[in-house]
Amino acid sequence: MDTPTTGSFSANEMMTIVAARALGDRDVCFVGIGAPSAACNLARLTHAPGITLIYESGTIGARPTVLPLSIGDGELCETALTTVSVPEMFRYWLQGGRITVGFLAGAQMDRYANLNTTVVGSYDKPKVRLPGGGGAPEIASSCQEIFITMPMSKRTFVDQLPFITSFGHGTGRGSRAALGLSTRGPTRVMTDLCVLEPDPDTRELQVTSLHPGVTEEATRAACGWPLRFSDRLTTTAAPSDRELAVLRDLQARSTAAHRENS
């Protein structure tokens, strides 16, 4: 780890940086759009230059210089090792078991890291119609493990999900095995306040690390269920100068690029 920064950083920057740190140089990572994409590319540009980033548009080994706005920007294809069709991506590469980490975000999550990106309210008469599952339902079951990154609030970390779009740990220990799943499911959740991991016994998410300056109280207040904390709770290492500089460069390049109309 580099030396911690002496300057200030935002909660969102901390979230992206701690999410990036979870990835390794040898990972083959199926990248969700948005926050996961920023984290995955930050990892590639810092400690994990060998990581293989896969986007569901079919690009394998993408090395974009700016963050794509969509999962299929030309930048991804131009910099990829190879690009395959979408059926091949989902059949051979994802279902084929070639992916070590699926990196997801969601609109809502429950204590067992099940995700909802489909509806708020009932399916037939939704209060809010969300985009839906896309690749996530099968990413969640086929990747060897799942990382999730999303900001934490009572609106997003909910006691009961109205709809399960992607399966995490179901109703707790044994849920995945009961469905015949041998993949590990969500192993880490990186938020703007803390890192959570499933309790080894119950599979309920518990806080294992609080970001610098964040209190247990503030974290509890941002969660819709009675939040548990690990006995071995630690403090997340603050962003290093290098992590912050690389992330800020990446974000600035991306923002400028997304303003252009071809």
Add this chain to the structure above:
Amino acid sequence: MPSYCSLPEAIAAHVHDGDCVAMEGFTHLIPFAAAHEVLRQGRRHLTLVRMTPDLIYDQLIGMGAADRLVFSWGGNPGVGSLHRLRDAVENGWPQPLALEEHSHAAMANAYEAGAANLPFAAFRGYIGVDLPKVNPRIRHIECPFTGELLAAVPAIRPDVTLIHAQRADREGNVLLDGIVGVQKQAVLAAKRAVVTVEEIVADLAAPGLNAVVLPSWTVTAIAEVPGGAYPSYAQGYYRRANAFYTQWDEISRDRDRFRGWIDEHVMKQGPEAFRAFTPRGR
């Protein structure tokens, strides 16, 4: 050999009221010009099939062209909601929209089953999730060899598939490369295929041996429409208009502003307007 014709002629001849229509292109090569022609010709009661409805179906849905949508991810990529899709689902405006919702894996498999002339696709999916509870067309089948329970979805067999490609040669062979999505499957699964292209050339000049080439006898009609994928993109011709995708959030949020935009940019235009979005047309 497909017929070479104008886009209005191709849509008039091959897209009918009540058809099941797939307009594919996974972020790349989305056939916007063809969709606009469908709107101008006032098609109604369509079943629209597309993995990612994107702006192209937001426009068709907002104008009331569709009764039914088969899809797997209905957002504005990297931006947020598709407001016209949401308004149709949440408020029935301008008319109710029936949904058949899947995952990407399911739709990719279903297109492939259609291309392979199979009645359904089997795959390992929908495990532990709620979509099968709300979509009766998601079922399960036991593997006759291992006993494993697999998800099954019916093959997608559109009446007509519309795609945009980089180029066609004079014999009517079509080339697309870059992110090729599910277009090959969607074309081969359909009864008819209408293709718009950036240009018609003497030689396809495939950059390698693995570009997707659709032989002329798999295509029904071809129309040359430079810029026809804007605001998505055509690799090697023009880039994705990410700023327009962001602006669409504002344009589409309000019903009147949306209708005004369609009137000005679709109803009062023709396919030739897309040329302005190519570097050569500027």
